[in-house]
């Protein structure tokens with residue numbers, strides 16, 4: 534996958550291009566990254582890429598022309614989907630990340646200041662995506678969160694091919710609890726079933742714990758999900774236990 538970020542702060546992306554599973558995957562050629570700075574496309578000597586909002590109001594707005602020129606430069610390198618990170622976008626979900634992971638490329642437009650000229654959204658953006666109902670200083674951190682969520686779904690990026698499949702939301706449920714050594718920590722022991730060696734029992738326990746956690750913390754996810762007969766049986770058991 535080829536990912537380009539249209540950003541004033543390309544250096545920020547070193548946190549995922551030079552570290553962790555995403556950094557190793559880049560080194561292994563599983564994806565490529567370039568930053569495109571709209572300031573190099575400013576049509577003034579001082580490189581202005583923002584201006585005051587028409588109609589007044591606080592802050593500055595990023596001008597359409599330098600951003601459009603930067604997007605065109607990115608599109609000269611690939612035909613990726615152009616995504617603007619914005620609180621006004623559709624929520625980033627596992628389902629959306631899985632959809633994006635199938636594409637050959639992404640062009641992620643990272644706004645700063647109070648936002649970008651609306652006409653750029655109309656002329657050059659394919660899709661707006663939000664990482665949550667809150668506001669951060671710019672689109673770079675949301676872009677990196679989207680990149681990380683997408684890249685971990687690309688075959689080979691995660692060391693253990695099963696890891697992504699066990700992530701929360703991968704199967705529509707929250708993840709089950711996890712334990713490692715020591716067996717006892719501050720008087721709390723690892724559940725005996727996890728040390729039983731009985732893989733069928735362990736799988737059933739993990740599914741029950743994921744269902745219980747989802748029911749208690751995110752019942753909305755269960756409302757959207759078709760349950761298997763085993764999941765229905767376990768959920769009936771959990772609901773009965775919660776009532777007792």
Ligand SMILES: CN1CCN(C(=O)c2nonc2N)CC1
Pocket residue numbers: 618619620643644645646647648649662663664665666667668669670671672675
């Ligand atoms: C102009 N800039 C404002 C701040 N911003 C976000 O808060 C954001 N992006 O994606 N999800 C979000 N929430 C990005 C765009």
